[in-house]
Amino acid sequence: MAEESYDEECDYLFKAVLIGDSAVGKSNLLSRFSRDEFRLDSKPTIGVDFAYRNVRVGDKTIKAQIWDTAGQERFRAITSSYYRGALGALLIYDITRRITFKNIEKWLSELRGFSSPETVVVLVGNKSDLGQSREVEEEEGKTLAESEGLYFLETSALENQNVEEAFLSMIGRIHEVLTQKIVLDNRLNGDGNNESNGAVVPPGKEIVNIHEVTATRPLSTSLSNCCYK
Numbered sequence: 314m315a316e317e318s319y320d321e322e323c324d325y326l327f328k329a330v331l332i333g334d335s336a337v338g339k340s341n342l343l344s345r346f347s348r349d350e351f352r353l354d355s356k357p358t359i360g361v362d363f364a365y366r367n368v369r370v371g372d373k374t375i376k377a378q379i380w381d382t383a384g385q386e387r388f389r390a391i392t393s394s395y396y397r398g399a400l401g402a403l404l405i406y407d408i409t410r411r412i413t414f415k416n417i418e419k420w421l422s423e424l425r426g427f428s429s430p431e432t433v434v435v436l437v438g439n440k441s442d443l444g445q446s447r448e449v450e451e452e453e454g455k456t457l458a459e460s461e462g463l464y465f466l467e468t469s470a471l472e473n474q475n476v477e478e479a480f481l482s483m484i485g486r487i488h489e490v491l492t493q494k495i496v497l498d499n500r501l502n503g504d505g506n507n508e509s510n511g512a513v514v515p516p517g518k519e520i521v522n523i524h525e526v527t528a529t530r531p532l533s534t535s536l537s538n539c540c541y542k
């Protein structure tokens with residue numbers, strides 16, 4: 314990778330990872346976010362894949378580099394380098410398969426073992442379009458997220474529900490951690506009505522409203538366009 318390269322297209326490059334059991338929808342969430350594509354017949358990921366999308370937070374441009382790997386142990390090769398440098402993670406289960414929710418604790422413990430304590434983690438219950446086959450209630454996801462200090466959303470990669478919200482909220486939070494700017498976000502863990510989401514904004518801190526967090530397409534595939542600060 315062109316680790317030293319720099320251009321004026323972006324102010325920051327963020328790495329984030331997707332984790333969770335096989336077939337929970339990691340690859341489709343990523344293709345929905347990066348290219349607005351979905352595949353019903355997608356094959357299990359072998360090794361590691363990644364995609365980019367440029368995101369605006371306030372007046373800054375962030376190149377979000379999202380890594381996707383196999384949920385199946387036998388297709389995973391490089392655990393420690395997969396997590397290295399990750400500032401955020403989407404921890405994904407399938408609301409129609411309870412086992413994938415039970416395994417969240419295992420994924421979280423692996424993530425915490427390899428990443429920094431500041432890593433922003435969003436718990437995602439995917440396939441919300443399959444409500445009739447639901448095995449995990451939304452409330453259970455919320456409760457787990459609260460007890461582990463995570464953000465939480467249910468998504469559908471198929472119907473494109475909450476996919477932008479999940480990725481953009483994670484990226485907005487990463488920006489907040491790095492810059493100490495407060496990102497006001499009433500879409501995660503909140504009732505959506507409270508503009509400030511109860512956030513206590515310390516004096517002197519700059520505020521970026523979540524509505525200023527927007528992403529642009531098309532997907533940038535050129536590694537030489539990466540920038541590091």
Ligand SMILES: Nc1nc2c(ncn2[C@@H]2O[C@H](COP(=O)(O)OP(=O)(O)OP(=O)(O)O)[C@@H](O)[C@H]2O)c(=O)[nH]1
Nearest residue numbers: 335336337338339340341353357358384469470471
């Ligand atoms: N109904 C529905 N199906 C989905 C959704 N997201 C993914 N799928 C389907 O679930 C299956 C697995 O999706 P993938 O995106 O390949 O899952 P993965 O987590 O990347 O799987 P691994 O690469 O094996 O780790 C595919 O058949 C997808 O079409 C969703 O939101 N709703």
